[in-house]
Protein backbone atom coordinates (compact mmCIF):
# COMPACT_ATOMS: atom_id res chain seq x y z
CA UNK A 1 0.00 0.00 0.00
CA UNK A 2 3.04 2.20 0.30
CA UNK A 3 3.66 4.56 -2.60
CA UNK A 4 0.00 5.55 -3.03
CA UNK A 5 -1.84 8.33 -1.27
CA UNK A 6 -4.62 7.31 1.11
CA UNK A 7 -7.04 9.33 -1.04
CA UNK A 8 -6.28 7.41 -4.23
CA UNK A 9 -6.46 4.07 -2.45
CA UNK A 10 -9.78 5.05 -0.88
CA UNK A 11 -11.13 5.78 -4.34
CA UNK A 12 -10.06 2.31 -5.45
CA UNK A 13 -11.70 0.73 -2.43
CA UNK A 14 -14.96 2.53 -3.16
CA UNK A 15 -15.00 0.72 -6.48
CA UNK A 16 -14.55 -2.67 -4.89
CA UNK A 17 -16.30 -2.80 -1.56
CA UNK A 18 -19.75 -2.25 -0.17
CA UNK A 19 -19.92 0.40 2.52
CA UNK A 20 -22.30 1.48 5.20
CA UNK A 21 -24.27 4.69 5.34
CA UNK A 22 -26.52 6.05 8.02
CA UNK A 23 -30.05 5.24 6.93
CA UNK A 24 -32.07 8.36 6.31
CA UNK A 25 -35.25 6.86 7.73
CA UNK A 26 -34.96 7.88 11.40
CA UNK A 27 -37.58 5.30 12.39
CA UNK A 28 -35.42 2.41 11.29
CA UNK A 29 -34.12 0.94 14.50
CA UNK A 30 -30.58 0.04 13.60
CA UNK A 31 -30.10 3.05 11.36
CA UNK A 32 -27.53 1.53 8.97
CA UNK A 33 -27.75 0.16 5.48
CA UNK A 34 -25.47 -1.28 2.81
CA UNK A 35 -24.42 0.71 -0.22
CA UNK A 36 -22.25 -0.42 -3.04
CA UNK A 37 -21.71 -2.54 -6.10
CA UNK A 38 -22.76 -6.05 -6.87
CA UNK A 39 -20.70 -8.83 -5.19
CA UNK A 40 -19.23 -10.25 -8.41
CA UNK A 41 -18.06 -6.84 -9.64
CA UNK A 42 -16.53 -6.10 -6.23
CA UNK A 43 -14.67 -9.41 -6.12
CA UNK A 44 -13.28 -8.96 -9.62
CA UNK A 45 -12.11 -5.42 -8.91
CA UNK A 46 -10.66 -6.45 -5.55
CA UNK A 47 -8.60 -9.26 -7.08
CA UNK A 48 -7.29 -6.84 -9.65
CA UNK A 49 -6.48 -3.98 -7.31
CA UNK A 50 -5.41 -5.50 -4.02
CA UNK A 51 -2.68 -7.97 -3.31
CA UNK A 52 -3.81 -10.71 -0.85
CA UNK A 53 -1.42 -9.44 1.77
CA UNK A 54 -2.93 -11.62 4.50
CA UNK A 55 -1.01 -14.54 3.01
CA UNK A 56 2.33 -12.96 3.97
CA UNK A 57 3.56 -14.03 7.39
CA UNK A 58 6.68 -13.55 9.42
CA UNK A 59 7.88 -16.54 11.36
CA UNK A 60 9.89 -15.51 14.40
CA UNK A 61 11.27 -18.40 16.44
CA UNK A 62 8.24 -20.53 15.62
CA UNK A 63 5.64 -17.77 16.17
CA UNK A 64 3.72 -16.81 13.01
CA UNK A 65 3.03 -13.10 13.11
CA UNK A 66 0.87 -11.41 10.48
CA UNK A 67 2.31 -8.30 8.88
CA UNK A 68 -1.07 -6.70 8.40
CA UNK A 69 -3.65 -6.84 5.64
CA UNK A 70 -5.70 -4.57 3.42
CA UNK A 71 -8.09 -3.84 6.31
CA UNK A 72 -5.81 -3.29 9.31
CA UNK A 73 -2.89 -1.78 7.34
CA UNK A 74 0.78 -2.31 8.18
CA UNK A 75 0.10 -3.60 11.66
CA UNK A 76 1.44 -6.80 13.22
CA UNK A 77 -1.18 -9.37 14.15
CA UNK A 78 -1.42 -12.70 15.95
CA UNK A 79 -4.02 -15.31 15.04
CA UNK A 80 -5.26 -18.79 15.91
CA UNK A 81 -7.46 -21.28 14.04
CA UNK A 82 -11.02 -20.01 13.68
CA UNK A 83 -13.99 -21.75 15.29
CA UNK A 84 -12.02 -24.29 17.36
CA UNK A 85 -10.55 -21.48 19.50
CA UNK A 86 -13.84 -19.56 19.71
CA UNK A 87 -15.76 -20.84 22.75
CA UNK A 88 -18.04 -17.79 22.80
CA UNK A 89 -19.06 -18.03 19.14
CA UNK A 90 -22.81 -17.89 18.56
CA UNK A 91 -24.59 -19.82 15.82
CA UNK A 92 -24.74 -16.52 13.88
CA UNK A 93 -20.98 -16.04 14.19
CA UNK A 94 -20.22 -19.60 13.07
CA UNK A 95 -22.44 -19.09 10.01
CA UNK A 96 -20.76 -15.79 9.03
CA UNK A 97 -17.14 -16.52 10.00
CA UNK A 98 -14.95 -14.67 7.46
CA UNK A 99 -11.76 -16.04 9.07
CA UNK A 100 -12.89 -19.61 8.44
CA UNK A 101 -13.63 -18.83 4.79
CA UNK A 102 -10.21 -17.23 4.48
CA UNK A 103 -8.46 -20.26 6.01
CA UNK A 104 -10.17 -22.51 3.47
CA UNK A 105 -8.63 -20.62 0.56
CA UNK A 106 -5.25 -19.97 2.20
CA UNK A 107 -3.85 -23.27 3.52
CA UNK A 108 -0.61 -21.49 4.50
CA UNK A 109 -2.58 -19.33 6.95
CA UNK A 110 -4.40 -22.36 8.29
CA UNK A 111 -1.04 -24.03 8.93
CA UNK A 112 0.44 -20.92 10.57
CA UNK A 113 -2.56 -20.51 12.90
CA UNK A 114 -2.41 -24.20 13.87
CA UNK A 115 1.27 -23.89 14.66
CA UNK A 116 0.57 -20.81 16.84
CA UNK A 117 -2.06 -22.82 18.72
CA UNK A 118 0.43 -25.65 19.30
CA UNK A 119 2.77 -23.16 21.02
CA UNK A 120 0.10 -22.42 23.64
CA UNK A 121 0.30 -25.93 25.09
CA UNK A 122 2.84 -24.49 27.53
CA UNK A 123 1.32 -21.12 28.32
CA UNK A 124 4.26 -19.73 30.33
CA UNK A 125 6.72 -20.66 27.58
CA UNK A 126 4.32 -19.12 25.04
CA UNK A 127 4.14 -15.75 26.78
CA UNK A 128 7.93 -15.71 27.35
CA UNK A 129 8.51 -16.46 23.67
CA UNK A 130 6.12 -13.77 22.40
CA UNK A 131 7.59 -11.21 24.81
CA UNK A 132 11.05 -12.13 23.55
CA UNK A 133 10.38 -11.90 19.84
CA UNK A 134 8.04 -8.93 19.37
CA UNK A 135 9.80 -5.67 18.48
CA UNK A 136 9.74 -2.95 21.13
CA UNK A 137 8.94 -0.27 18.57
CA UNK A 138 5.49 -1.46 17.43
CA UNK A 139 2.97 1.39 17.57
CA UNK A 140 -0.01 -1.00 17.53
CA UNK A 141 -0.81 -4.70 17.44
CA UNK A 142 -4.04 -6.47 16.48
CA UNK A 143 -5.07 -9.47 18.55
CA UNK A 144 -6.74 -12.26 16.58
CA UNK A 145 -7.61 -11.51 12.99
CA UNK A 146 -8.68 -15.15 13.33
CA UNK A 147 -9.46 -17.10 16.51
CA UNK A 148 -10.27 -15.94 20.02
CA UNK A 149 -9.37 -16.27 23.70
CA UNK A 150 -10.06 -19.96 24.19
CA UNK A 151 -9.08 -20.38 27.86
CA UNK A 152 -8.46 -18.39 31.04
CA UNK A 153 -4.75 -19.31 30.92
CA UNK A 154 -4.47 -18.05 27.35
CA UNK A 155 -6.16 -14.73 28.22
CA UNK A 156 -3.78 -14.42 31.20
CA UNK A 157 -0.82 -15.01 28.88
CA UNK A 158 -1.89 -11.92 26.91
CA UNK A 159 -2.21 -9.97 30.17
CA UNK A 160 1.50 -10.72 30.72
CA UNK A 161 2.46 -9.95 27.11
CA UNK A 162 0.53 -6.65 26.80
CA UNK A 163 1.86 -5.45 30.15
CA UNK A 164 5.42 -5.85 28.82
CA UNK A 165 4.79 -3.47 25.88
CA UNK A 166 3.38 -0.27 27.44
CA UNK A 167 4.41 1.70 24.33
CA UNK A 168 2.30 -0.50 22.01
CA UNK A 169 -1.46 -0.17 21.63
CA UNK A 170 -3.12 -3.59 21.43
CA UNK A 171 -6.66 -4.05 20.25
CA UNK A 172 -9.06 -6.86 19.41
CA UNK A 173 -12.67 -8.09 19.35
CA UNK A 174 -13.82 -11.11 21.35
CA UNK A 175 -16.92 -13.18 21.87
CA UNK A 176 -15.26 -15.08 24.72
CA UNK A 177 -16.71 -12.55 27.17
CA UNK A 178 -19.90 -14.64 26.87
CA UNK A 179 -18.15 -17.63 28.52
CA UNK A 180 -18.50 -17.11 32.30
CA UNK A 181 -15.06 -18.57 33.18
CA UNK A 182 -13.32 -16.28 30.69
CA UNK A 183 -14.94 -13.01 31.67
CA UNK A 184 -12.66 -12.33 34.67
CA UNK A 185 -9.31 -12.78 32.85
CA UNK A 186 -10.67 -10.73 29.94
CA UNK A 187 -11.69 -7.98 32.37
CA UNK A 188 -8.06 -7.98 33.60
CA UNK A 189 -6.82 -7.76 30.04
CA UNK A 190 -9.03 -4.84 29.08
CA UNK A 191 -8.09 -2.98 32.26
CA UNK A 192 -4.51 -2.62 31.00
CA UNK A 193 -3.93 0.94 29.79
CA UNK A 194 -2.58 0.00 26.37
CA UNK A 195 -5.31 -2.55 25.54
CA UNK A 196 -8.65 -1.86 23.85
CA UNK A 197 -10.78 -4.99 23.88
CA UNK A 198 -14.26 -4.95 22.34
CA UNK A 199 -17.06 -7.35 23.24
CA UNK A 200 -18.33 -8.60 19.90
CA UNK A 201 -22.01 -9.34 19.74
CA UNK A 202 -24.61 -10.13 17.09
CA UNK A 203 -28.40 -10.32 16.87
CA UNK A 204 -28.34 -13.77 18.54
CA UNK A 205 -26.19 -12.75 21.53
CA UNK A 206 -26.98 -10.72 24.65
CA UNK A 207 -25.11 -7.52 25.41
CA UNK A 208 -21.92 -7.68 27.53
CA UNK A 209 -21.68 -6.32 31.08
CA UNK A 210 -21.58 -2.56 31.50
CA UNK A 211 -18.29 -0.84 30.79
CA UNK A 212 -17.29 -2.84 27.72
CA UNK A 213 -16.88 -1.23 24.34
CA UNK A 214 -19.15 -3.20 22.03
CA UNK A 215 -18.62 -4.29 18.42
CA UNK A 216 -22.09 -4.53 16.86
CA UNK A 217 -23.24 -5.96 13.55
CA UNK A 218 -25.15 -3.36 11.53
CA UNK A 219 -28.28 -5.53 11.24
CA UNK A 220 -28.62 -5.66 15.04
CA UNK A 221 -31.51 -3.44 16.16
CA UNK A 222 -29.42 -2.47 19.23
CA UNK A 223 -26.46 -1.28 17.12
CA UNK A 224 -25.02 2.11 18.02
CA UNK A 225 -21.60 3.71 17.72
CA UNK A 226 -19.12 4.58 14.99
CA UNK A 227 -19.64 2.90 11.65
CA UNK A 228 -16.33 1.22 10.83
CA UNK A 229 -14.54 3.92 8.84
CA UNK A 230 -12.80 1.39 6.59
CA UNK A 231 -16.15 -0.15 5.72
CA UNK A 232 -17.93 3.15 5.16
CA UNK A 233 -15.15 4.47 2.93
CA UNK A 234 -13.83 7.23 5.22
CA UNK A 235 -10.49 5.58 5.96
CA UNK A 236 -8.39 3.01 4.19
CA UNK A 237 -7.18 0.96 7.14
CA UNK A 238 -7.27 0.68 10.92
CA UNK A 239 -3.73 2.02 10.88
CA UNK A 240 -4.87 5.34 9.40
CA UNK A 241 -8.20 5.38 11.27
CA UNK A 242 -7.12 4.57 14.81
CA UNK A 243 -10.64 4.79 16.30
CA UNK A 244 -10.72 1.34 17.86
CA UNK A 245 -7.27 1.50 19.37
CA UNK A 246 -7.87 4.87 21.03
CA UNK A 247 -8.95 5.00 24.67
CA UNK A 248 -12.18 6.67 25.78
CA UNK A 249 -13.94 6.18 22.46
CA UNK A 250 -17.29 4.46 21.93
CA UNK A 251 -18.75 1.37 20.33
CA UNK A 252 -18.16 0.32 16.74
CA UNK A 253 -20.58 -1.06 14.13
CA UNK A 254 -19.47 -3.51 11.43
CA UNK A 255 -21.11 -4.71 8.30
CA UNK A 256 -21.37 -8.50 8.30
CA UNK A 257 -18.74 -10.01 5.99
Ligand code: SF4
Nearest residue numbers: 228229230238241244
Ligand atom coordinates in the same frame (compact mmCIF):
# COMPACT_ATOMS: atom_id res chain seq x y z
S1 SF4 B 1 -13.43 1.87 13.01
FE1 SF4 B 1 -11.35 2.29 12.28
S2 SF4 B 1 -9.97 1.22 13.72
FE2 SF4 B 1 -12.04 0.36 14.00
S3 SF4 B 1 -12.10 -1.44 12.68
FE3 SF4 B 1 -12.93 0.27 11.47
S4 SF4 B 1 -11.14 1.16 10.37
FE4 SF4 B 1 -10.36 -0.18 12.01
